[in-house]
Amino acid sequence: MIFLLAVMVKPVEPVPSIHIEKKEMKEFIPLKEIEKLSIRLYQILLSGQQGDVCNFEPSCSHFAFMAIDTYGAFWGILMAADRLERCHPFSFSYVPTYYRAGFVPGRGIKILEKPEDVWRFR
Amino acid sequence: MILLLAVVMQPKDILRFAHTLEKEGDTYRAITEYKRFLYYNPDADSIRYRIVYLYTREGLYGNAIDVMRTVISKDSLYKETMGFLFYRAGMYDSVYAYWKDKKLGLIDLQEGKFKEGLKKLGMKNLSPPSMKSPVTGALLSAIVPGLGRIYAGRVGDGIYTLLTIASTSYFAYSFYRENKKPGAYIFAGLSIFFYAGDIFGSYIAVNMYNNMVKEKFIQGIEGEVF
Incomplete structure (x- = not known):
């Protein structure tokens, strides 16, 4: 049996050695770090209060964090502003999960329905 | 076993x-x-x-x-x-x-050279898709916030952006009139943030619109070629 297997199994090619490059230290840019820190603070202190109500995936704060980290303070903040302007009640035409929001007297704008309810009533 | x-x-x-x-x-x-x-x-x-x-x-x-x-x-x-x-x-x-053969025209189409591509494909009768200018979109947004997005076909985004920028600007102005400078600075900052984002976003939105039009056009031609 072992002989049979040894005959039939194709010889395994040697695995090439993987060269791991040392990660270069990222340049410290104060404005970029301040922006990232403020987003992180928002995520820790405020974002959790409203729960999972994001239309987009990833959420705008995560998107902004990644954009600033990748494209720098200037372009990242522009991309974040653009993303915030695209998250609104009319965005249901191109956003798969859509939370319906409404004005509640004394409480301001609140999320009224979860996506599954919205889809059910359509 | x-x-x-x-x-x-x-x-x-x-x-x-x-x-x-x-x-x-x-x-x-x-x-x-x-x-x-x-x-x-x-x-x-x-x-x-x-x-x-x-x-x-x-x-x-x-x-x-x-x-x-x-x-x-x-x-x-x-x-x-x-x-x-x-x-x-x-x-x-x-x-x-x-x-x-003539299929190479598809590559020209992908690279945005519509006239050359259609000529190679032997489809001279077809007119290239009408593209919009991203710079025009950005300029429109600079003049009237949200107009660039409407130009790109995203009416909802445009209206929402206009309302956002108008309201933040109004709050900044009213705080300034009441001599509440911290509030005025915060809302003015927000207004500038959204205004700059709108110009950038309009440019991107028009580019996305162009890509969508191009893809649809090429898909139609691919259906005839393949």
Whole structure:
């Protein structure tokens, strides 16, 4: 049996050695770090209060964090502003999960329905 | 037991098993079985084409090209398929080595050279898709916030942006009039933030609109060419 297997199994090619490059230290840019820190603070202190109500995936704060980290303070903040302007009640035409929001007297704008309810009533 | 089955199974059984897996929609296991069959029958080019078809269906053009490179008879079908795979993978420079006919016009279309592409394809009667200028979109947004997005076909975004910028500006102005400077600065900052984001976003939105129009146009032509 072992002989049979040894005959039939194709010889395994040697695995090439993987060269791991040392990660270069990222340049410290104060404005970029301040922006990232403020987003992180928002995520820790405020974002959790409203729960999972994001239309987009990833959420705008995560998107902004990644954009600033990748494209720098200037372009990242522009991309974040653009993303915030695209998250609104009319965005249901191109956003798969859509939370319906409404004005509640004394409480301001609140999320009224979860996506599954919205889809059910359509 | 499984090992024993693997040893006992004849190539034709492997092929039958692969066909069954493919019918059941288990594409990746079907590919594995087809590859196992190829191990016993290295000359079976039809099976290679089957694997290529399955990889193409899954959008794995790189894997399909790797399999195509092992095809034995490099005939016209081979050239057509390789050209098609490189075209789909977006590696247009490599397509020229395989395609020599009018299909090369598709590459010009992908690169935005509509007139040349349509001429090569022999479709002079067709008019190129009407594109919009991203710079115009950005300028429109600079003049009236949100107008650039409406120009790009996103009316909802445009109205929402206009309302956002107008309200933040109004709050900044009213705070300033009441001599509440911290509030005025905060809202003025927000207004500038959204205004700059709108100009940038309009430029991107028009680019996205252009890409969408281009893709639709090319898809229509691909339907006639392939």
